[in-house]
Amino acid sequence: MGSLIPFQDLNLLPDPATSPSTAATAITPALIFPKIEPKLEPFDAPTLPLQSFPQNPSPNFFVNSGQLPFVGPGSNPNDTVFSQTPEGSPEENNVYSEYYRISELFRTAFSKRMENLGNIEVLDPDSRAIVPVPEETRISNVVVSRRRDQRSSELVRVTDLTIDHVRYFRDLVRRTRMLYDALRIFSMMEEEKRREVGLITRRSRGDLRAAKLMKDRGLWLNRDKRIVGSIPGINIGDLFLFRMELCVVGLHGQAQAGIDYLPGSRSSNGEPIATSIIVSGGYEDDQDEGDVLIYTGHGGQDKFSRQCDHQKLEGGNLALERSMHYGIEVRVIRGIKYEGSVTGKVYVYDGLYKIHDSWFDVGKSGFGVYKYKLLRNEGQAEMGSAILRFAENLRVSPLTVRPVGYLCDDLSTKKENIPVFLFNDIDGDNEPMYYEYLPRTVFPLHAYNLGGNGSGCDCVAGCTDDCVCAQRNGGEFAYDQNGFLLRGKPVIFECGSFCRCPPTCRNRLTQKGLRNRFEVFRSRETGWGVRSLDLIQAGAFICEYAGVVLTREQAALFSMNGDTLIYPNRFTDRWAEWGDFSKVYSDYVRPMHPSIPPLDFAMDVSRMRNLACYMSHSSCPNVLVQFVLYDHHNLLFPRLMLFAMENIPPLRELSLDYGVADEWTGKLPICN
Structure with a gap:
């Protein structure tokens, strides 16, 4: 049996410091499948009302398994897009029609260049575009949008999975990672063939290409929900070779930033909430002792990763402070140098930590930095980073x-x-x-x-x-x-x-x-x-x-x-x-x-x-x-x-x- 633990609305959550007895979360047994309760806050896109959810939801209801291509929020691949012209006289209509026809030609022709201006897509294969739509981006006559909508702002927590549920989610993550790795290896091989015959000269990264292909097809996991705490199907000690793979499985949603958080602009109470961090030795003031971690906030660094300015209590830094205030745990991923990796580095998931203290301090470079003390939750499996170090000593x-x-x-x-x-x-x-x-x-x-x-x-x-x-x-x-x-x-x-x-x-x-x-x-x-x-x-x-x-x-x-x-x-x-x-x-x-x-x-x-x-x-x-x-x-x-x-x-x-x-x-x- 599973159980649902709703992620409470932060507006209703008591302060742990003043009301420790009422800060605990209730546990309710689920009848059929482990449920996740949505937090009441505005959605980014139209979604089905709660009453229309299936009685016995399948696992795909909670985590996108990638079995169906994602077109867009509320969109239907079978819908036909028509261009509208303003009402008026026949002569005006003719002028407007010709204007819209020419505009459509240029819009479809230069949609690739205009990606940075909006979410542009061409759904009609006979749109008479000057530049044809690449076949590899078309699925069942539907061109999947190159730019995705923002991640969901719905915070949920999944807990008390049964053995069958654990197996299902584990297999789902395994298949997703297997597809990512196979795509990465295969795309690099195809690129090498094209380079040998002189078709291309510039090298591209296979990890980025694989992630983009899967994102365009809607195969990234946990995009429809922001999970607080453990991710179903991902175990402590799981190892990743690339940052983009963390994004694909939903363990950490930022390709570069070390703090993943829900922005305050999308939160129900206007306050940001941190969900995961990556500790990779990029900040000189970090102190990592395994179960105890002194983590330095982000910001104030130059392109050489040197501290050159004071940090500000905003963005991810504020999100960590707010997570500490509400007692919300964060996932910790450690980036470790590893000789056997293709990149010389690996990322290991080490479990859940809680933020127990935060303060503003003067760093080693003389600039003000925000520091956070994190303690690892008890009762978890051994840290993957500790096993890596142990295995390294064992080989010697x-x-x-x-x-x-x-x-x-x-x-x-x-x-x-x-x-x-x-x-x-x-x-x-x-x-x-x-x-x-x-x-x-x-x-x-x-x-x-x-x-x-x-x-x-x-x-x-x-x-x-x-x-x-x-x-x-x-x-x-x-x-x-x-x-x-x-x-x-x-x-x-x-x-x-x-x-x-x-x-x-x-x-x-x-x-x-x-x-x-x-x-x-x-x-x-x-x-x-x-x-x-x-x-x-x-x-x-x-x-x-x-x-x-x-x-x-x-x-x-x-x-x-x-x-x-x-x-x-x-x-x-x-x-x-x-x-x-x-x-x-x-x-x-x-x-x-x-x-x-x-x-x-x-x-x-x-x-x-x-x-x-x-x-x-x-x-x-x-x-x-x-x-x-x-x-x-x-x-x-x-x-x-x-x-x-x-x-x-x-x-x-x-x-x-x-x-x-x-x-x-x-x-x-x-x-x-």
């Missing part, structure tokens, strides 16, 4: 940081490029040490006798888009130059021993083995599990799921003996989710080539296995299975390669969707 000297718990410093016995740790500080179980480590899947000999293994590319410096291997993959490679998966496919053909391209070829990704430091660890919740000591970026290769391949007859015999078997045909098609641009491009077609027949083999991992076999099952996984061929072309026996579906922070458990799990535990027997 693991035995010093954790002197107790390591059972083996390399479970692979040097069969992998990077050692695989075995860690257990819970009990005396050391079962993984009893199995022979298998770095790659073992296929039967007849698997190599089919599929035309003798053909390969003749590339010398590296594969190009018109080589034999590219054509075998449907005319495009599956990876970009940095080794990230562009789009999931039924099967990927990598270059093998029958190709002449060098080992540095981008189409030789998964056969190179591990790229990150992993450890198999003992968990009270999932039994044995797998986690990485490094940040794994979305779309990156993780490892192969290795075992001994058995035919149907062999699998039947093993099943009779009760041995553990993995059936590749039971893995869900999560590969189709990576690079699914159907919500962005109306003409998107799911990759169906190269096609693969139904798999009719099993993998025995009862005696020989690798680290992937210890990954736990999840219906909302962070790892997908992609079929790959490289040492043979037999479509009946592909390799199972694992890729990250999202940015996986260090020390977070990796999970797969096995498809069919044990009916009692919800997990495969091997995961227990």
Whole structure:
């Protein structure tokens, strides 16, 4: 059961300092779905009255899932826009008609240049515009406005979600982030192709392009509500590589400013309210001790981030002071330098803090600054920034940081490029040490006798888009130059021993083995599990799921003996989710080539296995299975390669969707 906690009108909210007993918020149980109560204040655009809300609202009612394109507040894509002319004599009407006709031509022609003057859009495809409307901005004959209306001023709080609701919102955020990362990687790859042929010379940022595409299609989350407190679907410790991604999921709505707040001009009582802040070391007077934070307000800095003027109690600074007065918590995101990130920096959500004090002080540069003391709310999960620092120390000297718990410093016995740790500080179980480590899947000999293994590319410096291997993959490679998966496919053909391209070829990704430091660890919740000591970026290769391949007859015999078997045909098609641009491009077609027949083999991992076999099952996984061929072309026996579906922070458990799990535990027997 969920419960609704309405965000009270600030005009009616007692001062915590004078009436602490009446400042608490009431909790009312919800019957069907966790509800959020709107705060009574004027809306930016016409909305449905409260009485017309559905009886049992779907989750999309609260958070925009992006399933339908957003045209504008109160707009209807089927409406026809007509130009009106003033009433008068026929001659005047003719003059006015000609005037409006010419004006419409120029308006549509220069609408792109006039974006900064207003919300201009062309809904009629036959408007006779001098400059045609780009096809990529049209969805079902509707051109989505380039400039969005302002974010909602409706403050709400979501609380007491049931397990099903938590799973739904988590999956919604995961899919949104996955689409953002796939768009970012794919757009950069397309731009690189155009640059090679000389079509463009100026570089653009993939994170900005992906965010703009999703915003134009109405795929940003939490735009219709301003959520105070925790965002459904976002967990403490979640890691983001770009500021724009914070805006896409609604965690922080400002692309540059460190304080996100509701302006006083849009608040019911005329006072601004802060909802989140980013602490990234941009102000010299900040003091960050984790649970206790001395945060410096914004303003008074030059273009080199040096304090050059006094700060003023306005904007975000005033919003923090007002949030302290009303006892409203704020979300804290920390920006941390990280060597493994594409930008050299990551943003980690560290939970909710309350502002306990504020004052005006003289900063280190001699200018007046506003300071705020924030204390982290108790009972929350461990800070993601603390886990990042712990993992960094762990990579340098693991035995010093954790002197107790390591059972083996390399479970692979040097069969992998990077050692695989075995860690257990819970009990005396050391079962993984009893199995022979298998770095790659073992296929039967007849698997190599089919599929035309003798053909390969003749590339010398590296594969190009018109080589034999590219054509075998449907005319495009599956990876970009940095080794990230562009789009999931039924099967990927990598270059093998029958190709002449060098080992540095981008189409030789998964056969190179591990790229990150992993450890198999003992968990009270999932039994044995797998986690990485490094940040794994979305779309990156993780490892192969290795075992001994058995035919149907062999699998039947093993099943009779009760041995553990993995059936590749039971893995869900999560590969189709990576690079699914159907919500962005109306003409998107799911990759169906190269096609693969139904798999009719099993993998025995009862005696020989690798680290992937210890990954736990999840219906909302962070790892997908992609079929790959490289040492043979037999479509009946592909390799199972694992890729990250999202940015996986260090020390977070990796999970797969096995498809069919044990009916009692919800997990495969091997995961227990």
